[in-house]
Amino acid sequence: MCCLVSAPLMANDHSYTxxxxxxxALPTFYPQLKQQLTYTDSWLSGRYAHFGEWRQHARQVVRSLLLTPDSHRAFEPQVVDSQDRDSYVAQKVAFNLTDESRVPGLLLTPKTPGPHPAVLLLHDHGAKFDIGKEKMIRPWGDDTRLASANAWADRYFTGRFVGDELAKRGYVVLAVDALGWGDRGPLKYEQQQALASNFFNLGRSLAGTLAYEDMRSLDFLASLRSVDPKRVGVVGFSMGAYRAWQLAALSDKVAATAAISWIGTYDGLMVPGNNVLRGQSSFYMLHPGLPARLDFPDVASIAAPRPMLFFNGGKDTLFPQQAVQAAYDRMHQVWQxxxxxxxxxxxxxxELGHVFYQEQQEAVFQWLDRWLTSPPGSTTR
Known part of the structure; x- marks a missing residue:
C-alpha cells in the first residue's frame, strides 16, 4: 500500500520530478535506456551456435520490422530516353518498383558484349531533394537538374559522377530515386516527420518502404539480360551507405558492398549534439523495435562472410571516429x-570529412574489380 506524504514546495520548485x-529532445533518462540496449539478437551475444541459423534469424528480424509486404507485380520496363556516351549508353527507364509505384531510373550499359558485372548505386540524403539518382549518374535533357547535379558532384565527389566512372570500367549501373527525391519529390526537409508519421498511420514504415524498394531495385537490375546476376554489387554514400549495407543484410543477391560515410554504433551516435537526434532525416533509417535487438554493425554483419568495404572520414562530424571504430571492431569480430x-x-x-572523393572512388573501383570482374574461383578474389 502506498502512502501520500505531504511536503510543501514553492510553486516553481520542480525537485519532485x-x-x-x-x-x-532526449528523455533525461536516456542513459538508462541506452544501458538496456544489449542487442540480444546479435551474433556476438553468444546465444547462437550456428552462424547460418543466426543469419537466417537476424535477417527475418529485420525483414519483419520493415512493415512492408512483398510485391509481386512484374517490372515491365520501358526505355523513356537515351543518350550515347561513347563506350556506354545512358537510358532513362521506367519500371514497376513495387505493386504501388512505377518509377524512373537511370541505367548505364557498356557497349561491349555482356553479361556484365553490375552496380546498384544508392544516393545520399543531403537535405537536397531536387535530385536523387542524378547525384550518382550525370543527367541530360534538363539544364536546371544538370546544374544542380554538377554542383553536388563538385561538393562531394571531386566533380565526378560515380555511376559514369563505373560504366567506363565495364559495369552496368542503375540509380533510382528514393521516395521524396528527384522525380519522386521534391520533399521539403520539414515534411519528413509528417511523411513518416503518415506511413505509420497507414500501417507501414518510411524506412521499411525505402529498404524494400532498394531490394526491388536490386532484383530489377539482376534481372536484366545485360547483367550477370552473380556479379552484382552495391555502392552507397552517406544515407546511401546505410542503405547499401542494409540491402546486403537483406538480400544474398548482393555479391559485394561498398558503404561510404555511414556506419557507427547506437551508443556512439546517440549522444547530445549528434545529427541522428534531430528526427526528420532519421526517419528514413528508423525501424521501430530494431535497436532493442540489433546494433547497426550487427545488421551489416548479416551479410558476412560476403565482401564488404567501409570508408569513413576522420573529420566527418556526423560520425565520430570512436563510434565508427567501435562499429568496425564489432564487424571484424563477426568476419573473423x-x-x-x-x-x-x-x-x-x-584528412577527409563527409565525402566520397576521387582517391576513395579509385580505391573502391579497384576493390569492386577484385570481387566482381574476376571469374569465380579466381586466385585474385
Missing part, C-alpha cells in the same frame, strides 16, 4: 569468426 526532456576477415575492408581517412 526526475523526468523531463533535454535540449536535444567465419575465417573471412580478409573479405572485410575498413578504413578511416584521417
Amino acid at each position: 526526475t523526468t523531463s526532456v533535454t535540449d536535444d 569468426s567465419q575465417h573471412a576477415d580478409e573479405r572485410l575492408e575498413t578504413q578511416i581517412w584521417p
